[in-house]
Amino acid sequence: MSESTLHLTADVLVIGGGPAGCWAALAARRAGASVVLAEKGYVGTSGATPPANTTLFYTVPGDRLQNDGMVDHRVAPAKGFIVRDFVRRVYDETTVNTELMTRWGYPWPRNETGKTFRGNLRGPDYMIFLRKRLLAEGVRILDHSPALELLTADGVAAGAAGITRRTGDRWEVRAGAVVVATGGCAFRSGVVGTHNLTGDGYLLAAEAGARFSGMEFSGQWALAPAEGGLTKGIIYFSGSFSDADGTPIPHPAVPDALAAGRSVHAVLDRADPYLEDGYRKGQPNIFVYFHRLGGNPFKDRYPVRLLYEGTVRAAGGLDVDERCATSVPGLYAVGDATTREKLTGAAMSGGGPAVAWCIASGTWAGQAATAFARQFAAGAAG
Ligand SMILES: Cc1cc2nc3c(=O)[nH]c(=O)nc-3n(C[C@H](O)[C@H](O)[C@H](O)COP(=O)(O)OP(=O)(O)OC[C@H]3O[C@@H](n4cnc5c(N)ncnc54)[C@H](O)[C@@H]3O)c2cc1C
Incomplete structure (x- = not known):
């Protein structure tokens, strides 16, 4: 060099x-x-x-x-x-x-x-x-x-x-x-x-x-699929959450559940077909993960985790x-x-x-x- x-x-x-x-x-x-x-x-x-x-x-x-x-x-x-x-x-x-x-x-x-x-x-x-x-x-x-x-x-x-x-x-x-x-x-x-x-x-x-x-105000955390790194949050407004056994977890309680070491799963079952179409067309980046691993996030539960964004969009x-x-x-x-x-x-x-x-x-x-x-x-x- x-x-x-x-x-x-x-x-x-x-x-x-x-x-x-x-x-x-x-x-x-x-x-x-x-x-x-x-x-x-x-x-x-x-x-x-x-x-x-x-x-x-x-x-x-x-x-x-x-x-x-x-x-x-x-x-x-x-x-x-x-x-x-x-x-x-x-x-x-x-x-x-x-x-x-x-x-x-x-x-x-x-x-x-x-x-x-x-x-x-x-x-x-x-x-x-x-x-x-x-x-x-x-x-x-x-x-x-x-x-x-x-x-x-x-x-x-x-x-x-x-x-x-x-x-x-x-x-x-x-x-x-x-x-x-x-x-x-x-x-x-x-x-x-x-x-x-x-x-x-x-x-x-x-x-x-x-x-x-x-x-x-700079400790920003966001949800991502358990094996993915894209923390796009908009889809979770249409999500339902549950633990490993299927017991429902309210959306606001998800961070505490994850912090306590519980396994949390999401499914985007509250999106109607119009919204699903909008997410898929407007935010195709989110679905690359699911195309790669298989599964339909609007029907199938998938594990999620919290990732630290620090001062990014904080x-x-x-x-x-x-x-x-x-x-x-x-x-x-x-x-x-x-x-x-x-x-x-x-x-x-x-x-x-x-x-x-x-x-x-x-x-x-x-x-x-x-x-x-x-x-x-x-x-x-x-
Ligand atoms: C998953 C996700 C979803 C988001 N969605 C939205 C949204 O829907 N709407 C919204 O308003 N915001 C959203 N944001 C926030 C938005 O992406 C950021 O606010 C925006 O990218 C910040 O732009 P920036 O130019 O300040 O920094 P960045 O885009 O992060 O760019 C900073 C650049 O500086 C460079 N750099 C760092 N250090 C050095 C160095 N020493 N020398 C030279 N270059 C350096 C980096 O390589 C980088 O390219 C989202 C963020 C994430 C992570």
Whole structure:
């Protein structure tokens, strides 16, 4: 292996190429910044989104009932931490950007009348679409290039350094502002898509002195088939649970039963044929496991377990202001790497808000990081 160092400069460096990092890079580029995006894996297949197939929340212009309903739906589990205006702002920003995706040619699914359905982003399609857009906009992507160290100058974020895993070479990007988009931390949990999510961004930011918030709301667990790693929860709203002998277990009692070492089985017998068809078409990723192992989850009981998602689609993370700036000058943070308390309070952020937050926070951080880099450069020149 060679050991040379790739030296780059950019206005904005984004660390992590999940949806939040991609949106940050795109927003910075559209604001006129030169952008480098360093990703530990491969932008398009890495992170929690490709296998997750995510439901998306956004506001529908003029549909007050639906928009209020989406916010109301989050109030009770938020335990008082939610900020309603902020939630609206996130969903409104998401709407603007789904329009942008339409202009860029995103192939939204359509119903029989030709109306587009934007409530679900099929993970792999969405992420590869964003990758192509990044390349089209001129973002320099460093795949397989984990950031290992944040560079600072007089307490201001000034870039990062890392390695290129395929060659062993080092890279160093000097930048006017840095966006941390490294996702949550689900270290060695076995949840599909989280293998790279080891909390690196938290460490880089903490070493630079960044503040965190809401970490008490960050122990997210979710159900998965006993031998599978996909923790998609939507199907369990149509599930019945029982122990090994067939004794029913109410849904809310399932975590305690599993924690007590009981064997718990699920069957999705409360889904009517319409819903079953919807799950199979809308979330085909869930059924790969059953195709592989055989059995019909709508008729046959199968064992389940709880897997740890940590801060992935949880609530706590790096504390950021309304422009996604951390407490370290020049350092911004987006997506699962940040606190989402104002959006979902004490409750998990998945099921729509998390992915909207990736779009909104990415957009705000990309714009703000560009402005910071410009101001800083102007200050240094002056
Ligand atoms: C099973 C499941 C289902 C979900 N369903 C939904 C849903 O229906 N609706 C919803 O809103 N949300 C859902 N979510 C949550 C959603 O997937 C996440 O909120 C979203 O992926 C977060 O995006 P992100 O860009 O912040 O992080 P990620 O998508 O996790 O991307 C982070 C990226 O950073 C990279 N990285 C990490 N460390 C480094 C480093 N040191 N250097 C360079 N790169 C690094 C990683 O490789 C990764 O590619 C689900 C999550 C799971 C696990």
